[in-house]
Amino acid sequence: MSLIVERDKELGVALVTLDRPEKHNAIDLETADELSAVWRDFRFDETVRAVVLTGAGSKAFCTGIDRAAEVPQPSSPYSIDDPLIAIGPKANDLWKPVIAAVEGMACGGAFYLLGESEFVVASREATFFDPHTTYGMVSAYETIYLAQRMPFGEVARMALMGTAERTSARRAYETGLVSELTDPGEAVDAALRAATVVASYPAEAVQGTVRAAWAAGEGARARALGLAPHLIALGNLPPARQSERFAGRGGSGYRLR
Template sequence: MTHPLKVTRNGAVLEIILDRPKANAIDAATSRAMGEVFREFRDDDSLRVAIISAAGEKFFCPGWDLKAANEGEDADSDYGVGGWGGFIELPNLNKPVICAVNGLCFGGGFEVMIGADIVLAADHATFALPEINIGVVPNIAVVSLMRRVPWAVGMEFMLTGRRMSAEEARHHGLVNEVLPLADLMSRARELAGLLADGPPLAFAAIKDIARRVETMPEQQALEFARALHSTQRCFESEDLKEGTQAFTEKRKPVWTGR
């Protein structure tokens, strides 16, 4: 069987391309493979940024492979170390993940997209959570989507299963940029290169803090954030000294992650 992922390393950037013709649907085995790739990305200090996208021009990912479901795969199967899609529930993944949506992004594919830190979309991309049509709860989206959009927007989207254009997704803050398909990956790589040159400890602290304090009252969140190990590590790092010195000397910092 052909491997469902095409993984390429470009310096500090890891590109993961979902490639399961003809629609890039994800079954449990593919999700487990994604989890292993993202775990290796998390644990490799020489890798700074990941890009997740898919092969072809029509489909990013329609979600769960219903053919596998019809052949006996349960909805609560073992999806691997990072949960569905490989990284949404991967513990301590404190590195930036960019999602480049190249086409139809439905169901579990939408949940993969919403788990990323920065989202770029081709201008023909469409988004939907059609699980309602088969009587299934989009459990990841119920949690994540409702923290990102107004209640009425998220509920209408999930309860009707309707499609959302790339421009509407950008309007609601689910997508950062909408681009022609021909420019999608070049922009993703440009952005990944920018992040790869950034301070890894600061990125780790930002993701760690944001994830942990999301539901806390503001004052509690501020106090909690100051006490976090990732925050203290950033403030006590050689990178902070390098950053301030480079600013004084009017040069580009050399980040080491220490």
């Protein structure tokens, strides 16, 4: 198991922890399946009224898909199999509030999870970046999710600058990605405090409010997500060339923003 799921039935709060710290909590195929399963399970668990999502250790919340994962792809340019497409709560029809607690790095496919959380709490030492373009890959889903939270220019800069710079927690807070900053090591506790408050309210009112908030941008988001597979299929370098660029970037530096 690569997830730790803890439930406090008295408070109505669950804590979900990505438990692959040796891999910077990167998501392999097993973890992707486990995430989908836990969100679906929460739909039927009346003792869970709010959820906190985090990553084990202090180095990373999540660094996206594990590059060792092998995902066979259809030959058609009109379709693509994305193993991360169903790792988020909304993709699994969960409308109970989810609060993300970020320590360390959050990058690439981590935005599938942050993008489907209600809000994000982060340590002041957290950083955010999207490496896709650096490696010859289209940042589609990540950019779409971020565009629901941040100004266009900030989203475009993060996606286009790739590994050349990282967005600091302070900048992420200033631009709307993060709603609360904490001292290092305290993001989970802060998120749990917020989740406990939310879980104490009537569940129907809370879930209706969550659904209303997401409905505000649902039309534009759905249209953009429908386009994403085609952009990826047409714009990505072949996997071998992606790997070449990844290997060649080994020790390159970055600028904190």
